[in-house]
Amino acid sequence: MTRLFVVWCPDWPVVAAGAAAGLPLDAPAAVVAANRVVAVNAAARAEGVGAGMRRRESQGRCPDLAVLPADPDRDARHFERVAAAVERLAPGVEVVRPGVVAVAAKGPAAYFATEAAVAEKLIDQVAAHADAECLVGAADGLFAATLAAQRGLVVPAGRSAEFLSPLGVRELLPEHAELVDLLRRLGLHTLGAFGALPEGAVASRFGVRAVLAHRLARGLEQRPPARRAVPDDLVATHRPDTPVERVDAVAFAARGLAERLHEALAGHGLACTRLAIAATTERGEVLRRVWRCADPLTPAGIADRVRWQLDGWLRGPDRPSAGITELRLEPEEVVDGPALQLGLWQGGQDERALRAGRAMVHVQGLLGPGAVLTPVPSGGRGPAERITLVPWGDERAPAAPPDRPWPGSLPAPSPSVIPPAPVAAEVLADDGRPVGVSGRFALTATPAAVAVAGGPARAVVGWAGPWAADETWWHPPAARRRARLQVLLAPDEHEPAAYLLVREDRKWSVEGMYD
Amino acid sequence: MRALPSRVGSLASLAAPEVVPVRGDLAALFPWGGLRRGSTVAVRGSVALLLALLVEVTEGGGWVALVGVPQVGLLAAAEMGVRVERVVVVPSPGAEFASTVAALLDGVDVVAVSGARVVDSLARKLSARARGRGAVLLSFGAWPGAEVELAREGDRWWGLGVGHGRLRGRVTGVVARGRGAAARPRRCDVVLQGESEPGRLTFDMIEHTFESNVGGVERGSTS
Numbered sequence: 001m002t003r004l005f006v007v008w009c010p011d012w013p014v015v016a017a018g019a020a021a022g023l024p025l026d027a028p029a030a031v032v033a034a035n036r037v038v039a040v041n042a043a044a045r046a047e048g049v050g051a052g053m054r055r056r057e058s059q060g061r062c063p064d065l066a067v068l069p070a071d072p073d074r075d076a077r078h079f080e081r082v083a084a085a086v087e088r089l090a091p092g093v094e095v096v097r098p099g100v101v102a103v104a105a106k107g108p109a110a111y112f113a114t115e116a117a118v119a120e121k122l123i124d125q126v127a128a129h130a131d132a133e134c135l136v137g138a139a140d141g142l143f144a145a146t147l148a149a150q151r152g153l154v155v156p157a158g159r160s161a162e163f164l165s166p167l168g169v170r171e172l173l174p175e176h177a178e179l180v181d182l183l184r185r186l187g188l189h190t191l192g193a194f195g196a197l198p199e200g201a202v203a204s205r206f207g208v209r210a211v212l213a214h215r216l217a218r219g220l221e222q223r224p225p226a227r228r229a230v231p232d233d234l235v236a237t238h239r240p241d242t243p244v245e246r247v248d249a250v251a252f253a254a255r256g257l258a259e260r261l262h263e264a265l266a267g268h269g270l271a272c273t274r275l276a277i278a279a280t281t282e283r284g285e286v287l288r289r290v291w292r293c294a295d296p297l298t299p300a301g302i303a304d305r306v307r308w309q310l311d312g313w314l315r316g317p318d319r320p321s322a323g324i325t326e327l328r329l330e331p332e333e334v335v336d337g338p339a340l341q342l343g344l345w346q347g348g349q350d351e352r353a354l355r356a357g358r359a360m361v362h363v364q365g366l367l368g369p370g371a372v373l374t375p376v377p378s379g380g381r382g383p384a385e386r387i388t389l390v391p392w393g394d395e396r397a398p399a400a401p402p403d404r405p406w407p408g409s410l411p412a413p414s415p416s417v418i419p420p421a422p423v424a425a426e427v428l429a430d431d432g433r434p435v436g437v438s439g440r441f442a443l444t445a446t447p448a449a450v451a452v453a454g455g456p457a458r459a460v461v462g463w464a465g466p467w468a469a470d471e472t473w474w475h476p477p478a479a480r481r482r483a484r485l486q487v488l489l490a491p492d493e494h495e496p497a498a499y500l501l502v503r504e505d506r507k508w509s510v511e512g513m514y515d
Numbered sequence: 516m517r518a519l520p521s522r523v524g525s526l527a528s529l530a531a532p533e534v535v536p537v538r539g540d541l542a543a544l545f546p547w548g549g550l551r552r553g554s555t556v557a558v559r560g561s562v563a564l565l566l567a568l569l570v571e572v573t574e575g576g577g578w579v580a581l582v583g584v585p586q587v588g589l590l591a592a593a594e595m596g597v598r599v600e601r602v603v604v605v606p607s608p609g610a611e612f613a614s615t616v617a618a619l620l621d622g623v624d625v626v627a628v629s630g631a632r633v634v635d636s637l638a639r640k641l642s643a644r645a646r647g648r649g650a651v652l653l654s655f656g657a658w659p660g661a662e663v664e665l666a667r668e669g670d671r672w673w674g675l676g677v678g679h680g681r682l683r684g685r686v687t688g689v690v691a692r693g694r695g696a697a698a699r700p701r702r703c704d705v706v707l708q709g710e711s712e713p714g715r716l717t718f719d720m721i722e723h724t725f726e727s728n729v730g731g732v733e734r735g736s737t738s
Contacts, residue, residue: 352576352578353578355621355622355623356603356622358621358622359580359618359619359621359622359623360603360622362618362621362622363615363618363619366611367605367609367611367615371605371606371607372603372604372605373603373605373606374599374604375589375592375599375604376599376600377590377593383588383590384590387589387593389604392603396600413591413594413595413684413708413709414588414590414591414594416561416562416566416587416591416592416708417562417588418586418587418588420585420586462672462675462676462677462680463675463678464675464676464679464680486681486682488672488675488682497670498672498675498685512588514563514672514682514685515561515563
């Protein structure tokens, strides 16, 4: 999830129209379209003028109200100055709509030390270079960041869902007007209540658009702002004459369907990076799964995924009770078409890589996308933390940057076995008393024997440590104090000789085995 | 008819076995100097030995899959030289174990699986699949019908003292037994992880033993 700053200029249509008409900023003004007020500034609001009011009524409440015509082109044109002002401070600016501009938080936050400092700088910058007032907010994801901006808040990382939860469903306006109306009639008044519904239920009751709104309500990203919006008419549908139960019969149709979808996308200059495959059966069961892909999908790629998905459904343990009557391919996320031709940066995108990639995707069809993982070297102290496993096809992003100093991490060689579940260990001194680690990271006695997972104690022939790792002590909720110990035990035919032990919360456990 | 020459070509290449290369010091364990494509090799007693077999194949642009072996330390693999960007991990295939391994044998060069709880009939089926696809099936643990079985015999670590030093490297004895061309047992000692043990005491080894301000040894004076 991208962390974003959003710069929000309140009442932007009025500000732009006022600037075009040369009005002072504090004069009451309203923008009117089709005889209705669509936007007002603060001065006019103080006089009792509000959006949705008839023009004559608003003039009745505030006789010296400046009534200005609506003109989206003008709004966008004037907003360019704000975008440029923001861009002077932070690169990679994206205009969400006139009045709202988003910028990735990572770079500027590191440069100006804190996010609050960036927010202050951005406000000054926009005031100085664009003569406009603005509010700045930061959060994970565009939706949360926009709402944070309207409140002038910096929402801490990872807390977007918490921030959104008490807000009303009206925040989904104007894009999801129909859904908001429906949710309020159902008694779901907050985003938290809507987000608590299971996604499958939302998908089947309210449709695809509601799923996007549902993702937003849960603080997830609808789609990254760099990607392009999916035109509505790009869903490819196939309805066989008779319900189909055999995979090969649907797979044949899938090929043609994939070609059609790809052509339609290419016609818009787009390629698909996230594809939903949905099937409806004769009895009204709806099966749906979304396929994510780091590389844009080719027609063969789409057809393969459809075939594998159907294979998974029709031959799986919980197969539908009737034949498939409708098959739909919905592009959920698209990128500009030319991205298809690139691929140079991926390196080694040869025949073998393509063949391997197809096999991985096949297995994802059998087990689900999250079951096929690929390791990425990451930063950290323990051997398990230093590898991040990301689902195949996702961006290979490590959980923590590996190129920082990680004091307390052990040098190579690392243990070749990391127990998937914690394994308890006991470290004993000469006299049989347990060995601990003091508050100053010193062993309380010399280790003489080690018992692993309740097994017999084996004599220690060599040991070193403890390696102290006092992590995030400046932030108590995330703080961890651990001490690591390497031990070499008396030889045993069936057990590894060397262990990496770690002590946390007054307990030893096996972090790795040198097997 | 047009397809015939290529068929003949592929048949001719079958005569000389195609080999997935392995690290130089491990090549002596195999009669073909590497992992023969289509074969099944069992590795017993050491995960590091399994990882050592994967170094050369990923270096050469090949792909590796690890199925049902969630305990493998991938950091150790990366340190040993395995290019982890060409490694795929399926930690828990569950009931789909057979179809997962079969699908991966289609696409990658080496598939490493856990040999535990694999019944004879399934083992034979998967070995046949590997043979048909020209991939190598590596099993961690015994595998019925494996052509070569590697086992650890003895393991010596160096670098770790009593209260000082750290694990620096290990020398492991590896024995290969097998069928057919691999029937004669072969044994060699290899440095599986870390550095090889230096023949004599070096400064790095004794610096932990003495306080630099007590003994006459000072770091700067050795250069």
